[in-house]
Amino acid sequence: MTVHNGDNSDLSTIKIQVLIVDDDEAHAQAVAESLERVGYICTVATSGKRAESLLESQNFDIIVTDLMMDDVDGMEILRKAKEELPDAEVILLTGHATVKTALAAGQQGAHNILTKPVDIKELRVTVDKAATRVRLLRKNQELSRRLDERFGFEGVIGNSAAMHRVIDKLRSVAPTDSTVLIQGESGTGKEIVARAIHQNSERKNKPFVPLNIAALPESTLESELFGHEPGSFTGATTRRIGKFEYANGGTLFLDEVGEMPLPTQVKLLRVLEDRKITRLGSNEEIDINVRLVAATNADLQELVKKGSFRKDLYYRISVITIYLPPLSERRSDIPLLVEHFLKQVAGKRNRPLPVLAKPALRALMAYSWPGNIRELRNVVECMVVQDTDGRLDVDDLPPEIAPLSPAEDHADEHAQPGGDGLVGRPLTDVERYYIARALELTGGRRDEAARLLGIGERTLYRKIKEYNLKG
Numbered sequence: 001m002t003v004h005n006g007d008n009s010d011l012s013t014i015k016i017q018v019l020i021v022d023d024d025e026a027h028a029q030a031v032a033e034s035l036e037r038v039g040y041i042c043t044v045a046t047s048g049k050r051a052e053s054l055l056e057s058q059n060f061d062i063i064v065t066d067l068m069m070d071d072v073d074g075m076e077i078l079r080k081a082k083e084e085l086p087d088a089e090v091i092l093l094t095g096h097a098t099v100k101t102a103l104a105a106g107q108q109g110a111h112n113i114l115t116k117p118v119d120i121k122e123l124r125v126t127v128d129k130a131a132t133r134v135r136l137l138r139k140n141q142e143l144s145r146r147l148d149e150r151f152g153f154e155g156v157i158g159n160s161a162a163m164h165r166v167i168d169k170l171r172s173v174a175p176t177d178s179t180v181l182i183q184g185e186s187g188t189g190k191e192i193v194a195r196a197i198h199q200n201s202e203r204k205n206k207p208f209v210p211l212n213i214a215a216l217p218e219s220t221l222e223s224e225l226f227g228h229e230p231g232s233f234t235g236a237t238t239r240r241i242g243k244f245e246y247a248n249g250g251t252l253f254l255d256e257v258g259e260m261p262l263p264t265q266v267k268l269l270r271v272l273e274d275r276k277i278t279r280l281g282s283n284e285e286i287d288i289n290v291r292l293v294a295a296t297n298a299d300l301q302e303l304v305k306k307g308s309f310r311k312d313l314y315y316r317i318s319v320i321t322i323y324l325p326p327l328s329e330r331r332s333d334i335p336l337l338v339e340h341f342l343k344q345v346a347g348k349r350n351r352p353l354p355v356l357a358k359p360a361l362r363a364l365m366a367y368s369w370p371g372n373i374r375e376l377r378n379v380v381e382c383m384v385v386q387d388t389d390g391r392l393d394v395d396d397l398p399p400e401i402a403p404l405s406p407a408e409d410h411a412d413e414h415a416q417p418g419g420d421g422l423v424g425r426p427l428t429d430v431e432r433y434y435i436a437r438a439l440e441l442t443g444g445r446r447d448e449a450a451r452l453l454g455i456g457e458r459t460l461y462r463k464i465k466e467y468n469l470k471g
Contacts, residue, residue, distance in 0.1 A: 014138055016131045017058075018042045021051040021065035021077055022093070027116075031064060031093075034120045035127060048072025055084045057249040057289045059202045061134045062127060067094035067101070067113075075108065082109050085205055087137055089130035093118060156189070156196050157340050160330040160443060166193070166322060173320050174200035179272070181257075181317050182295040184324030187374030190295040191255060193324065197293055198251040206250030211243050214256035221264055223280055226271075232281025244277050244288050251291045257317065258298035258309060269313045292317065327369040327376060332442040334365050335451065337373065341380040354384060357393040358454045365441055365452050367401045432467045435460070439469065 018040045022028035025046045032042040043060070045051035048071045054060075055077075063081045067074035078090050089111040094101065105113050111130045114123060156167060173180060174197045182190045191210060198208040216224055223233075227242030243252055254260075260268065271277055272292060276285040294317045303309035327334070338356060346353045369375055383396045394402050435453065442448035450460040463469075 014135045016061045018062045019060040021045045023069045062130050063090045078108050158333040160332045162325045162330045179319045180293045181321045185326045186297050187372035188324040189373050194253040194293045203250050207247050208251050209247035210253040212255040214259040226277045227279040229281035247290045254294045257294040258296040265310045265313050327372045332445050332448045341377050345381045345384045355391045359394050
């Protein structure tokens with residue numbers, strides 16, 4: 001995809017982060033000052049090792065590095081930059097430029113190589129060209145993302161009003177570094193949302209590290225989070241890197257954070273405030289740059305009242321709160337989710353895409369889904385796996401979802417609430433009931449209700465007026 005000229009007018013508003021690497025501190029500061037005067041945000045590293053550490057933990061758009069340094073040379077910085085930040089542009093500075101050096105730098109992906117002493121005007125022109133490429137790339141990525149988000153946000157699928165609110169919030173939250181708390185029932189897709197936040201942030205090229213607090217025994221939780229040194233406890237024979245350290249520069253996702261023991265909550269709060277960790281058995285503090293996204297299906301405010309969750313930690317992790325509605329509150333998304341899962345499962349198993357019969361879809365729409373999206377995906381996978389004729393109908397549904405036959409319906413008066421009360425009633429009453437029920441299930445969306453009922457939208461509109469229904 002290319003960006004049209006008309007879209008380039010706002011490219012200059014995209015801020016560019018520049019890393020200056022040179023073991024000659026005076027020269028590095030002079031280069032930084034010259035670029036800061038024209039609007040670039042500069043960070044200086046006066047050693048190759050410091051530059052490598054910064055590349056691992058922070059995001060930069062342009063790296064300007066000296067070629068000859070005592071500890072780590074510029075070519076190694078170039079390789080590290082392309083590994084950690086593949087979209088970044090690298091400019092090499094050298095006092096001994098040769099054709100061989102320039103060729104090697106170009107093969108490694110360098111944007112340009114300039115000779116020292118640096119001509120400031122030439123440096124600015126070169127950095128400007130690199131910045132233009134970075135900005136165009138970002139703009140293209142943003143446009144591509146918009147096209148991909150017609151029905152979702154990087155894997156978050158839904159077109160209901162409830163999910164539109166979630167997706168709108170994700171769009172505003174993802175580019176920031178704010179701590180996020182995702183609340184919702186089990187199976188509503190909290191980890192998918194956490195990954196969407198990460199993938200749509202500037203940390204997307206760094207690790208996304210998930211950790212389920214409830215799945216770990218209390219005795220090993222702190223080691224998992226902060227790491228440990230050999231001999232720090234019985235069985236600790238080697239050094240272990242914790243999740244915080246492993247996620248450095250990226251995002252740490254703590255699922256079921258409400259299950260965290262109080263002593264660990266104290267340590268987590270300190271890490272979030274100081275942005276430093278200490279491995280178990282060590283006195284050395286390690287700087288970390290990690291965005292925290294937490295999730296829970298518990299009511300943390302209620303846990304705070306009971307004293308099992310710290311109030312200060314609750315406020316620290318809930319800077320932004322996103323509520324994921326249960327599937328029962330977004331039934332109009334079910335057809336879209338089913339279509340997505342059918343394609344996903346059929347593709348994974350290398351099978352033709354099956355046809356979903358309308359009666360089966362109606363049954364899926366009417367079911368309560370206590371297990372939410374996770375349960376829906378499992379049901380779809382089960383149907384695809386067991387299907388033999390390429391058509392998924394009510395006979396392919398699990399017993400708890402399949403509609404009852406008339407004989408079963410009479411045998412159990414409570415099996416389908418509202419259904420038996422219509423037996424023996426005029427057809428118009430039956431029709432009115434099911435149209436009202438379809439509108440209720442789809443949140444008043446006529447197009448979805450018409451599809452659920454198997455009738456045209458104009459016919460539905462006429463029936464709504466005829467029966468004086470809301471919709």
